[in-house]
Amino acid sequence: MAxxxxxxxxxxxxxxxxxYSQTIDSLQKKxxxxxxxxNSIANSxxxxxxxxxLKSLEKKDISNVSVLHIGDSHIQADYFPExxxxxxxxxxxxxxxxLIFPNKIARTNESFxxxxxxxxxxxxxxxxxxKDTLNIGICGISISTKNQNAKLFxxxxxxxSSLNYFNQLQIFYxxxxxxxxxxxxxxxxxxxxxxxxxxxLNGPLNFCYPSNHNVFGLAFxxxxxxLPDSAGFILHGINLMNNNPGVLYHSVGxxxxxxxxxxxxxxxxxxxxxxxxxxxxxxxxTNEAYAKNYNDEELISSADSLIKKLKVLHPxxxxxxxxxxDANKKHKxxxxxxxxxxxxxxxxxxxxxxxFYDLQKVMGGFGSINKWFSKGLTSKDKLHxxxxxxxLQGLLLYEALMFEYKKYDSH
Numbered sequence: 210m211a212x213x214x215x216x217x218x219x220x221x222x223x224x225x226x227x228x229y230s231q232t233i234d235s236l237q238k239k240x241x242x243x244x245x246x247x248n249s250i251a252n253s254x255x256x257x258x259x260x261x262x263l264k265s266l267e268k269k270d271i272s273n274v275s276v277l278h279i280g281d282s283h284i285q286a287d288y289f290p291e292x293x294x295x296x297x298x299x300x301x302x303x304x305x306x307x308l309i310f311p312n313k314i315a316r317t318n319e320s321f322x323x324x325x326x327x328x329x330x331x332x333x334x335x336x337x338x339x340k341d342t343l344n345i346g347i348c349g350i351s352i353s354t355k356n357q358n359a360k361l362f363x364x365x366x367x368x369x370s371s372l373n374y375f376n377q378l379q380i381f382y383x384x385x386x387x388x389x390x391x392x393x394x395x396x397x398x399x400x401x402x403x404x405x406x407x408x409x410l411n412g413p414l415n416f417c418y419p420s421n422h423n424v425f426g427l428a429f430x431x432x433x434x435x436l437p438d439s440a441g442f443i444l445h446g447i448n449l450m451n452n453n454p455g456v457l458y459h460s461v462g463x464x465x466x467x468x469x470x471x472x473x474x475x476x477x478x479x480x481x482x483x484x485x486x487x488x489x490x491x492x493x494x495t496n497e498a499y500a501k502n503y504n505d506e507e508l509i510s511s512a513d514s515l516i517k518k519l520k521v522l523h524p525x526x527x528x529x530x531x532x533x534x535d536a537n538k539k540h541k542x543x544x545x546x547x548x549x550x551x552x553x554x555x556x557x558x559x560x561x562x563x564x565f566y567d568l569q570k571v572m573g574g575f576g577s578i579n580k581w582f583s584k585g586l587t588s589k590d591k592l593h594x595x596x597x598x599x600x601l602q603g604l605l606l607y608e609a610l611m612f613e614y615k616k617y618d619s620h
Contacts, residue, residue, distance in 0.1 A: 263614060278462075336466055337466055337470050362396070377405070398426065411479070468511035468512045490528075495547070532554050538592075
């Protein structure tokens, strides 16, 4: 019996490796500048706790697995995380859209997966602009209003109906004595009764719907007897979920963000605990490498500080660092600092037994961004990619992650 199990596991591993090889070979043929032989994760054994959770999810021993992906403008665009999200949910099940923020209302670029709107203007603050006084939380961006007549709507716009609904949510917002009280409404602005009225101290408001929805609506009640100037509301983020077993893939991306920005935002760290991630992916370093005065020691000191703060709240969580991809400065100048930053992060990851993915090497190495541009995979600045480029990066990382998982699962 034991021999049969071992033989079956061996066959499954062989099949998985063949499938992986076919996908990677296809990408290599289509994009010959890729270094797909390097499409691997260093220190992958540090991901074993996460892989064990995925294995338990496949066996239906647990109901969900949570991933938190932290980054800069490459992540805010959402194309990269969305491929990871879709692929993982196709394989392991879909527990919901996860963390979202109405970036359009904050006057910055928003995910293509949903659209936000409001009947009033909101004040906004981003994590990279810390001269403001508005509090910032889990999404690295906040919006606030004192208008008690304000309404906010978020609508999922997936074509696939299986991805286009939620029946549970968490609202992250700053608790203050004179807060406007949030009221969940439907698309016709009618209040919906909460089926799970509970909230942990300084935690998100938990809300359960009696049925499935694809539109989230928010209105307010004023607890201060009609004195509108004395009450306000600061929104940190919204986590959309359903009651299906599967993966929740949360992404937090902010244009221009560096490790130090997340480091200096206490509520971002504290509120991450309520997402209960088993894997935290950190894709930062591009903006540090773009700076004229780039310094390895400052980068690693800031990265180490952020990871240590997260580990305090997530002692059993595993981490995956992705190095910055290849990029140009001012459109035409190759940036050597990206390789320096990637090497520094790789060495740090090795010393601290953290998984590491060398995105620049996989892209094709130093100067490869120009080949990506010629293939129509980047924007004109040759710093950011377009949708096709980010989706390619997401697919490569997913394949690398699943390759390691399949090896672990075969043991």
